[in-house]
Amino acid sequence: MEEDAATLPLPEAFLQFLEANGLDPSIYTAIDSTPRFIRLKPGFDACVEEVEEEVKCKLEKVQWLQGFYSLPPHVQIAGSRAYQEGKIYGIDASSGAAVMALNISPGDHVLDLCAAPGAKLCMILDLLGDSGSVTGVDVARHRLAACRTMLLKYALGDRCRLFVADGTTFSVIPYQTVESGLEEKDDVFKEWTSRRPWKERRKVNRTGIPQSVSKSQPPELIYYGRNSGVVGLTKGELYNTVSDVEMGNHGYDKVLVDAECTHDGSVKHIQKFENWGWGTFQRRVLDAERTDNLHVLQLNLLTNGFRLLKVGGSLVYSTCSLTLAQNEYVVEHFLKENVNAELAEIDAARNWPCRSGGIPKTWRFDPFTSQTSGLFVAKFRKVSI
Numbered sequence: 001m002e003e004d005a006a007t008l009p010l011p012e013a014f015l016q017f018l019e020a021n022g023l024d025p026s027i028y029t030a031i032d033s034t035p036r037f038i039r040l041k042p043g044f045d046a047c048v049e050e051v052e053e054e055v056k057c058k059l060e061k062v063q064w065l066q067g068f069y070s071l072p073p074h075v076q077i078a079g080s081r082a083y084q085e086g087k088i089y090g091i092d093a094s095s096g097a098a099v100m101a102l103n104i105s106p107g108d109h110v111l112d113l114c115a116a117p118g119a120k121l122c123m124i125l126d127l128l129g130d131s132g133s134v135t136g137v138d139v140a141r142h143r144l145a146a147c148r149t150m151l152l153k154y155a156l157g158d159r160c161r162l163f164v165a166d167g168t169t170f171s172v173i174p175y176q177t178v179e180s181g182l183e184e185k186d187d188v189f190k191e192w193t194s195r196r197p198w199k200e201r202r203k204v205n206r207t208g209i210p211q212s213v214s215k216s217q218p219p220e221l222i223y224y225g226r227n228s229g230v231v232g233l234t235k236g237e238l239y240n241t242v243s244d245v246e247m248g249n250h251g252y253d254k255v256l257v258d259a260e261c262t263h264d265g266s267v268k269h270i271q272k273f274e275n276w277g278w279g280t281f282q283r284r285v286l287d288a289e290r291t292d293n294l295h296v297l298q299l300n301l302l303t304n305g306f307r308l309l310k311v312g313g314s315l316v317y318s319t320c321s322l323t324l325a326q327n328e329y330v331v332e333h334f335l336k337e338n339v340n341a342e343l344a345e346i347d348a349a350r351n352w353p354c355r356s357g358g359i360p361k362t363w364r365f366d367p368f369t370s371q372t373s374g375l376f377v378a379k380f381r382k383v384s385i
């Protein structure tokens with residue numbers, strides 16, 4: 001393996017980063033041949049031939065992940081009619097695995113704490129179908145707006161609500177049943193409309209809206225579907241908070257924390273440096289202050305996501321970094337501080353082409369072993385104490 005690594009077209013800065021993080025560079029030897037993946041929207045299984053004709057290549061069924069197909073790495077799907085018409089998604093198989101780890105069941109109320117641009121959120125909604133709800137949160141307004149566009153394109157918005165908010169402090173509880181009719185309360189949320197009132201538009205034009213929010217800013221609801229549990233609530237009811245103890249009963253059934261990271265495992269991200277110039281790698285990935293802050297952010301996202309989970313519920317933590325610091329060390333630190341958290345077995349992982357992580361029950365995908373992008377995944381259960 002080491003001989004292969006020596007001939008890799010990876011720049012010195014990246015090789016040093018891998019060495020400092022105990023990563024074997026040979027996992028990147030397959031980077032140029034790692035396939036692209038698509039997921040078919042449920043109900044469009046008959047479209048395989050149509051897609052093959054448009055992208056002019058054969059789709060290979062991914063045996064271990066339902067609805068996923070692989071294509072040669074160079075094939076572009078964005079121009080295809082099937083993509084534009086919302087019949088297929090571009091999503092890596094490892095990302096699909098992170099969603100499968102959640103074990104979504106009908107009726108689940110799911111929180112996606114780092115939701116944008118939304119590939120996993122859409123998959124969760126497809127799995128839920130006509131039941132449950134999904135709350136998507138992201139700190140970056142423009143990225144969450146792209147997620148909203150995606151929801152509308154794939155007609156998946158009915159049971160979803162999106163908040164621009166800091167996931168380390170987000171506190172909105174899940175879907176609530178509306179007890180009284182719209183006419184009985186003043187100032188309730190009516191059906192969502194993309195048209196903003198004139199006053200609000202004028203405020204945006206004058207001040208410009210910041211692209212990210214801070215910890216102390218209240219969540220901003222930028223989309224909600226008719227059956228997302230928002231219509232008919234007053235603002236006070238929607239933003240009603242409960243104590244951490246009550247959260248054990250009123251929290252979410254499932255939480256996904258697909259945390260911000262250095263993206264060093266992502267094939268697409270690594271390949272971008274060939275265009276951006278490897279000189280920018282130092283600033284974007286290696287900057288010590290940024291990576292130190294990242295560990296704190298990851299731990300805080302995981303901790304708050306877990307706080308919002310109900311007892312008996314499960315949380316999946318994933319990153320597309322392969323470093324120990326952003327994965328196993330975060331998991332260890334979190335477990336030390338949360339006695340009501342235990343690592344859970346990911347049943348589906350038995351069939352996944354991945355390796356065990358540095359802690360039992362955690363898993364790692366990488367381009368060499370899995371022929372996918374890199375991904376770390378761990379699952380926790382909230383137990384009562």
Ligand SMILES: C[S@@+](CC[C@H](N)C(=O)[O-])C[C@H]1O[C@@H](n2cnc3c(N)ncnc32)[C@H](O)[C@@H]1O
Binds near residue numbers: 115138165166297
């Ligand atoms: C790896 S991406 C998520 C990808 C997404 N789950 C998907 O499948 O499309 C990480 C996201 O975390 C968001 N993020 C960073 N800091 C955050 C915070 N404090 N609270 C919430 N989201 C945050 C970033 O804006 C980014 O969109």
